[in-house]
Amino acid sequence: MNFLEVKIQKIGFVLILMILGVVASLNYWASASSDYVKIIDGDSLEIGARRIRLQGIDAPEYVQYCFNADKNKYRCGLRSKDYLEKMIKQAHYHINCKVVGRDRYHRELSECFANGRNLNLEMIKSGWAVAYRSDDSSYQQAEKYAKSAKKGVWKGKFMRPEYFRRLQREEKQEKWHKS
Numbered sequence: 005m006n007f008l009e010v011k012i013q014k015i016g017f018v019l020i021l022m023i024l025g026v027v028a029s030l031n032y033w034a035s036a037s038s039d040y041v042k043i044i045d046g047d048s049l050e051i052g053a054r055r056i057r058l059q060g061i062d063a064p065e066y067v068q069y070c071f072n073a074d075k076n077k078y079r080c081g082l083r084s085k086d087y088l089e090k091m092i093k094q095a096h097y098h099i100n101c102k103v104v105g106r107d108r109y110h111r112e113l114s115e116c117f118a119n120g121r122n123l124n125l126e127m128i129k130s131g132w133a134v135a136y137r138s139d140d141s142s143y144q145q146a147e148k149y150a151k152s153a154k155k156g157v158w159k160g161k162f163m164r165p166e167y168f169r170r171l172q173r174e175e176k177q178e179k180w181h182k183s
Contacts, residue, residue, distance in 0.1 A: 039051045039052035039054075040052055041092060041097045041099065043085055043088055043089040043092065044066070044085070045063055045064075045065065045066040045081060045084065045085045045088075046063025046064060046081070046084030046085050046087065046088050046127060046132050046133050047061050047062060047063040047084075047088075047127065047133055048111070049088070049092075049116075051099075051101070054112060055109075055110075055111040055112065056101055056111060056112045056114050056116070057107050057109075057111040057112070057113050057114070058114065058115070058116060058123065058124045058127065058133075059104050059105070059113040059114055059115050059124060059138070060115075060124055060135060060136060060137070060138030060140055060143050061124050061127050061128055061133040061134065061135065061136050061138070061143065062133060062134050062135075062136030062164070062165045062166055063081070063084040063085075063088075063127060063132060063133040063134075063165060064080040064081040064083075064084050064132075064133075064157060064162065064165050064168070065081045065165055065168055065169060065172075066081040066082060066085060067081055068080055068081035068162075068163070068165065068168050069081075070157050070160060070161065070162035070163075071160045071161040071162070072159055072160040073154075073159050073160045074160075075160070075161075080132075080156075080157050080162060083132065083156070084127070084132040084133060084156070084157075087127065087130055087132045087156075088123065088127060088132070091118055091119075091121065091123055091126060092118050092123070094118070094119065095118035095119040095121075098118065098119075099116050099117065099118045099123070100116065100117050100118075101114035101115065101116040101117075102114060102115045102116075102117075124143070125142060125143065125146055128143055128146040128147050128150060129146040129149060129150055129155070130150065130155055130156050131150035131151075131153075131154075131155030131156020131157055131158045131159070132155075132156040132157065133156075134147055134157075134164060134165070135147045136165075136166070
């Protein structure tokens with residue numbers, strides 16, 4: 005090998021290492037087996053100081069109410085949170101999250117697993133979350149399944165969480181303008 009070929013090889017090797025470093029920083033796995041885990045609601049949790057939002061799903065807000073098949077009002081936001089907490093508790097709080105980005109609140113957007121189960125997908129399949137801004141066909145299929153099987157919020161009537169949040173913001177603005 006001549007001098008130029010050696011130089012090109014070294015530059016190529018350095019570029020590969022740099023690319024791997026960038027990819028690793030954007031898409032890394034985080035484990036919560038030793039950190040404190042706090043469930044905020046059906047699609048958000050904290051692991052130690054890290055704030056995590058389950059990617060591709062939207063669960064009822066903690067304060068949100070829904071109506072069951074008998075038209076009785078119930079706290080579906082709390083039920084959603086409880087379901088996520090139950091799955092994590094069954095795994096003895098050993099969860100792994102694959103970070104895929106950040107949301108506008110700087111939370112880690114993640115796909116999380118417990119006992120080999122994809123928590124994001126399980127929340128949708130159970131009917132305690134809906135697919136949200138996701139092109140993942142498995143999430144769309146899981147929502148269709150939950151709806152047809154009348155699981156979770158699909159047992160009765162509910163407002164999609166994104167519409168509930170919008171309504172809450174509008175009501176808050178209206179109150180502010182009246183005062």
